[in-house]
Amino acid sequence: MKKLFRKHKKRKIIAIVVLLVVLLIGGIYGSILWKFYGGSVGVVSKDKVDTKSKKVKIAKEERKDEDVFNVLLVGTDSRDPDADRGRSDSMMMVSFNKKEGKSTVISFLRDSLVNIDGHGQSRLGHTYAYGGVGLTINTLNETYDLDIQNYITISFDDLVNVIDEIGGVTIYISEEEAEYYRQNGMPDIQAGDVTLTGSQALAHARNRTLGSDFERTRRQRSVMYGIYRKIIENKDPAALLPLINYAVNHVKTNMSVTEMYSMAKEVLAIDNLKMQQACVPQDGTYTNVVYENMQVLEIDFDANKQKIKELLY
Numbered sequence: 001m002k003k004l005f006r007k008h009k010k011r012k013i014i015a016i017v018v019l020l021v022v023l024l025i026g027g028i029y030g031s032i033l034w035k036f037y038g039g040s041v042g043v044v045s046k047d048k049v050d051t052k053s054k055k056v057k058i059a060k061e062e063r064k065d066e067d068v069f070n071v072l073l074v075g076t077d078s079r080d081p082d083a084d085r086g087r088s089d090s091m092m093m094v095s096f097n098k099k100e101g102k103s104t105v106i107s108f109l110r111d112s113l114v115n116i117d118g119h120g121q122s123r124l125g126h127t128y129a130y131g132g133v134g135l136t137i138n139t140l141n142e143t144y145d146l147d148i149q150n151y152i153t154i155s156f157d158d159l160v161n162v163i164d165e166i167g168g169v170t171i172y173i174s175e176e177e178a179e180y181y182r183q184n185g186m187p188d189i190q191a192g193d194v195t196l197t198g199s200q201a202l203a204h205a206r207n208r209t210l211g212s213d214f215e216r217t218r219r220q221r222s223v224m225y226g227i228y229r230k231i232i233e234n235k236d237p238a239a240l241l242p243l244i245n246y247a248v249n250h251v252k253t254n255m256s257v258t259e260m261y262s263m264a265k266e267v268l269a270i271d272n273l274k275m276q277q278a279c280v281p282q283d284g285t286y287t288n289v290v291y292e293n294m295q296v297l298e299i300d301f302d303a304n305k306q307k308i309k310e311l312l313y
Helices: 002-007 009-020 124-144 156-165 175-182 198-206 213-233 237-250 257-268 301-312
Strands: 068-076 088-097 102-108 113-116 120-123 150-155 169-173 192-196 251-253 274-280 286-291 294-299
Touching: 068 124, 088 124, 088 213, 088 257, 088 301, 102 213, 102 301, 113 124, 113 294, 120 124, 120 294, 124 150, 124 301, 150 156, 156 198, 156 213, 169 175, 169 198, 169 213, 175 198, 192 198, 198 213, 213 274, 274 301
Parallel strands: 068 150, 102 274
Antiparallel strands: 068 088, 088 102, 113 120, 150 251, 169 192, 286 294
């Protein structure tokens, strides 16, 4: 592998960053993280899964389509003093369809009422606290008929340094959002396309005051797209090295370096990668209800499974 990376140094740097940052949007966020590989949550047969474990194993699923690769990106809220065992602040599935030349990012709302194996019905967002990323993946696979086997976890606070490393990100800010930010510590923010620092982008992604949770997940995806656009603007390997080095120490994944390098080459082989995004549940497929004193979303799962299938395949 060392000889391979030396031979393709320039291409490797661009490929890994464009894959592992761009693939927050167009593939997979990560980097050469082999040092995390040995201790990652493993994939085992379903009969070997202990649903009561603090670190539930990922249940093996057969690929739905050999041309489609799905990865779960979990953003943890680092304000939680026990973030690794705390709550997942966002859950996005990033999908790459090689045959169709397209990438899809789907946000799953935390307040979705789902059946969690071994824990009964509860909010989807509770799966991470109950059994880690493995239980989250297993629940999503069972609920929406998916085949996720890989994951990347990152603290949103870690994104601050990533964004600052690339010189900020440009994001569209609505007039309502701009007015709110001007009153809450960002006096110079105006509506329109605005370049945000890492801390400003984090505040935007965490904004729970304006709109519903649907709006919050839209803002999170907009930050990811901002990173994507900035990386595409600057493919200078020397400029990207600090970003890679930072990511290596702040992102966890169960993907090997060879898997990531292979995926990077496939993504970069596509001249015009089509990108799309969505939120689950879709409009008109859920009802706001109270369940065991929790405000949750009661979902039409069949309708959402059909929509996901249309997006991915």
